[in-house]
Amino acid sequence: MSGINKSPWLLHYDASSCNGCDIETLACLTPIFDVERLGVLNTGNPKHADIFLVTGAVNEQSKVVIQNLYRQLPEPKVVVAIGACASSGGIFRDCYNILGGVDKVVPVDVYVPGCAARPEAIIDGVVKGLGVMGEKQAALTSLLAGLDNVVYARAEKTDAPSLHDLRKMAAQRDAVLHHSNTLPTLRQTVKSLEEEFGTRIFVKAVVNGKIIGAVSGSPNGPMVQVYGPAVHPYFENTGVRRDLLKEIEAAFPEAKRFETSAGHKSEVLLRDLAESGYQNFNTEVSTPNITRVHLRKVRP
């Protein structure tokens, strides 16, 4: 089943700008251009949208909003930067408060040039974006089809960049659930992740050569601290996480007990942990939005 590109629902956000590109974007919905004939709907709701249109250069204030909205779009999603400012910062690029184009804060798939971008160009950009979305959907479908033969293996230091991507993607969901922008994972760099390889053992779940889940553990006497397990959001309910937990326990045959922690709103993670035998022994308020739940499993 595909045809995902026959109903692109848009979310439009103006990051800062002269408003020229916004007006042109909305002009696409008017009778002259009428993008609804292609099935396009302007939703105004990130959770219903497929394509995220951003106009204008990113400044300190719009940065957080863009990241928030981006995280709330369900997979597969496409980001289209409209106009010179959204693509590179445009004539505002040297201003003290401007960070640059949209790609400074979220991954961008299509750039639409122009100042202001013409409606024809914007429609063209959306259609290009549909192609990208089709590819992303095909990739996800083939991953789903390969779920029967997930390979679990030790991750090496060379996996760090893809592990980093995976963590960021999984953390998006946690950030939405907890209404928090300050999750440490969201600010982690590839370099600091590489350093973790010195003290921890990483296990990855691989389908068709792509990492869809990972977990790590660091030994501390008879106890092992388990970090993660992070799973690609599309595979939340597939049991990959429970298998990852089994694998990481198998990686430490000597350990007597395992400890981990999770945000109180991560219901699916907590459910998987509970089903894997982890029991809550402590909770701690770490920020006003997040209460960390500490869990422990004693090896029988």
Next chain:
Amino acid sequence: MNPWIRLILYLVFAPLAGCLLAGWDRRVSARMQSRRGPPILQPFYDVRKLWQKQNLAVCPSQNYYVLFFLVLVIFTGALFFFGSDLLLVIFALTTASIFFVMGAYKASSPFSFIGAERELIQMMAYEPMVLLTAVGMYMVTKTFYVDGIANQKGLLVLTLPGVFLGFVYMLEIKFRKSPFDLSSSHHAHQELVKGITTEFSGRTLAMIEVAHWYESVFLLGWVYLFFASSPILGVVMSLLVYGFVVLVDNVFARLKWQSALRSAWVVTAVLGVGNILVLSLWR
């Protein structure tokens, strides 16, 4: 026709007809705004896409409420087309809507809260008229059973013109169309975001869409009951009523909830109660 055949026809063809109706609605609305509009099958494309999207749920249990909403909407229509008791149909319909509202409350976002609250207000607005419709039909036909009502000799609408108009007014609310698109709207950039459906995505949103397809067919089936003694007129009139709802959607702005509630109850009191009063004095 055998009730079982009717039931199976409903289960299979209602989503198809509902989908075409929704597509036709979007096409006609676009034409009214001098746009080309999407293909007729666009609602089907939408649902097919939503089915493949990731299902982002703030709390997983919200999706179960929507599942029950869908099941109960199908159940409501099934009761109706099976020829069952009209009162039972109304109770099933109310239960379905309540599940929808609870799902939105569960999602804990201010937008879905507002949507849920307004949906409750809308239910308050249309429920009395729905009940009066059943009562009016009973007074004329002496039965609450859809089968019995459908087999009545003579057009029901001739004895129940007020109830019929009141029912059409209620349909405007039930279809969540302007001027009564308080709880959720098809149009972007509003204070509501998407109201009651804001927090649903992926398959859950697809289920809501499919439930609406079933719901439209069931509601138009009820319009048909008013003309049941002449089947062709019945079908034509249900389609005309749907066209009227689409027209009203395009020419009105949204009412505030106070005026929506007040006008609905005034219509209920004047047209619904008035009609029934006349009927009881006449006999």
